[in-house]
Amino acid sequence: MKNKYSLFSLVKNAFSYHENWEKAWKDPEPKKEYEAIIIGGGGHGLATAYYLAKKHNMKNIAVVEKGWIGGGNTGRNTTIIRSNYLWDASAGLYDHALKIWEGLSQELNYNVMFSQRGVMNLAHNLQDVRDLKRRTHANRLNGIDAVYLNTNEVKKFCPIINTSPDIRYPVLGGTLQRRAGTARHDAVAWGYARGADEMGVDIIQNCEVKGIKRNGDSVEGIETTKGFIKTKKIGVVAAGHSSVVANMAGLRLPLESKPLQALVSEPVKPIIDTVVMSNAVHAYVSQSDKGELVIGAGTDDYVSYSQKGSHDIVEGTLNAILELYPIFSRMRMLRQWGGIVDICPDASPIISKTSIKGLYFNCGWGTGGFKATPGSGDLFAHTIANDEPHKLNAAFNINRFTSGDLVDEHGAAAVAH
Amino acid sequence: MFVINCPYCGEREQSEFKAGGEAHIVRPKQPTELSDDQWAEYLFMRKNIKGIQFERWVHTHGCRKWFNVVRDTSNDLIKAVYKMGEKPPTK
Numbered sequence: 001m002k003n004k005y006s007l008f009s010l011v012k013n014a015f016s017y018h019e020n021w022e023k024a025w026k027d028p029e030p031k032k033e034y035e036a037i038i039i040g041g042g043g044h045g046l047a048t049a050y051y052l053a054k055k056h057n058m059k060n061i062a063v064v065e066k067g068w069i070g071g072g073n074t075g076r077n078t079t080i081i082r083s084n085y086l087w088d089a090s091a092g093l094y095d096h097a098l099k100i101w102e103g104l105s106q107e108l109n110y111n112v113m114f115s116q117r118g119v120m121n122l123a124h125n126l127q128d129v130r131d132l133k134r135r136t137h138a139n140r141l142n143g144i145d146a147v148y149l150n151t152n153e154v155k156k157f158c159p160i161i162n163t164s165p166d167i168r169y170p171v172l173g174g175t176l177q178r179r180a181g182t183a184r185h186d187a188v189a190w191g192y193a194r195g196a197d198e199m200g201v202d203i204i205q206n207c208e209v210k211g212i213k214r215n216g217d218s219v220e221g222i223e224t225t226k227g228f229i230k231t232k233k234i235g236v237v238a239a240g241h242s243s244v245v246a247n248m249a250g251l252r253l254p255l256e257s258k259p260l261q262a263l264v265s266e267p268v269k270p271i272i273d274t275v276v277m278s279n280a281v282h283a284y285v286s287q288s289d290k291g292e293l294v295i296g297a298g299t300d301d302y303v304s305y306s307q308k309g310s311h312d313i314v315e316g317t318l319n320a321i322l323e324l325y326p327i328f329s330r331m332r333m334l335r336q337w338g339g340i341v342d343i344c345p346d347a348s349p350i351i352s353k354t355s356i357k358g359l360y361f362n363c364g365w366g367t368g369g370f371k372a373t374p375g376s377g378d379l380f381a382h383t384i385a386n387d388e389p390h391k392l393n394a395a396f397n398i399n400r401f402t403s404g405d406l407v408d409e410h411g412a413a414a415v416a417h
Numbered sequence: 418m419f420v421i422n423c424p425y426c427g428e429r430e431q432s433e434f435k436a437g438g439e440a441h442i443v444r445p446k447q448p449t450e451l452s453d454d455q456w457a458e459y460l461f462m463r464k465n466i467k468g469i470q471f472e473r474w475v476h477t478h479g480c481r482k483w484f485n486v487v488r489d490t491s492n493d494l495i496k497a498v499y500k501m502g503e504k505p506p507t508k
Contacts, residue, residue, distance in 0.1 A: 254461035
């Protein structure tokens with residue numbers, strides 16, 4: 001890497017008052033033609049470009065982004081990373097990502113602030129207990145670390161949780177994945193962008209795709225607000241707007257785009273040093289390094305691209321948070337926002353070729369795509385470069401909705417969708 | 418968050434309703450003769466429009482009746498409401 005970040009570079013730049021740091025990525029105008037184009041400059045798209053250049057030696061590629069990189073769901077999620085999924089296919093996919101997370105800061109020479117503080121999932125009724133125990137066993141069979149905790153162990157691991165038996169949804173137990181945790185969302189996008197740019201990838205921001213040009217059953221290029229760009233391979237990683245891009249190519253996807261909300265509180269001193277998720281009451285909370293409580297709420301049940309979401313969803317989540325953590329009763333919330341998540345009928349993603357030659361989709365991550373960012377990029381790059389899925393994403397093809405071979409992670413994914 | 422004008426009860430908060438997804442998806446007349454592709458199309462594939470969408474809603478915490486709504490999904494503005502069985506507005 002040309003401009004490696006190190007203690008030495010920090011000291012060197014201190015002498016020029018940190019005013020001469022090289023730009024982490026350039027701001028190029030699009031070329032006339034690329035070997036491949038990635039639509040969508042979020043974490044998944046940038047990671048895809050990075051691995052295409054690094055592992056598949058495809059350097060003449062571009063990422064086109066309608067806004068700024070990492071400005072969509074990459075900058076709007078609650079940064080939770082875990083791999084404790086029920087089904088084998090999902091376990092393989094998400095643990096592949098988690099393993100890359102563990103070495104990502106070093107690989108990118110960019111601190112993504114990956115913190116393995118553990119993720120705890122709570123059980124509030126007998127069915128939750130059975131489901132979580134089953135998932136713990138399934139995780140262990142797949143080599144994923146997981147333990148089941150009883151109420152006292154939950155209290156010991158996170159003392160501020162109200163484990164009193166007389167609350168509306170008492171805590172009957174929980175699971176813990178210690179390798180799970182959080183990372184700094186912006187840093188992931190920026191780290192991958194810097195790494196991809198270094199290898200020659202063009203990252204083109206403020207460039208909206210307006211159309212996909214087809215010649216019969218193959219793609220020829222994309223129409224953008226910066227003109228026509230020729231290419232034989234297009235990877236679409238447009239999250240909530242996947243269906244919009246698919247429509248441009250005359251494809252229909254099994255997706256519905258819905259607002260998912262999150263909010264943060266005012267910053268306080270360290271109070272919760274792990275991530276706690278609760279499926280039944282739909283509340284999850286962690287604390288950022290700045291001290292804000294990061295709270296994830298649920299999705300609205302209607303299709304919307306408005307990036308807002310309904311007030312009653314936030315209200316319901318905060319009710320649950322207050323019952324589980326009475327200590328937060330006087331906290332004030334600072335910011336609330338929504339992101340548009342594309343949800344598949346089986347709540348699993350699609351990383352797949354399509355019926356159109358040269359057109360690939362990586363979508364349907366729904367409410368939980370951030371955790372998969374490195375793995376998703378790696379596997380999608382493999383799929384694009386070889387025109388064949390990797391064995392880890394073979395199950396996540398688009399044909400599963402025809403064959404019926406669904407990867408049904410609704411609820412089983414440890415969080416309600 | 419928005420207000421929906423239930424054709425039976427009048428204007429109510431959206432939280433009283435439940436969304437039923439895309440409207441006017443016709444149940445196949447001869448299910449036994451459908452191919453896997455046609456089943457997938459009927460069951461799973463959705464327009465998921467950014468813009469004017471025709472959709473179904475049910476007034477769960479009210480009259481509990483189903484009806485149709487025309488809504489712009491890019492800003493949640495409702496353009497029209499019409500009862501089940503009525504023709505969708507063309508304008």
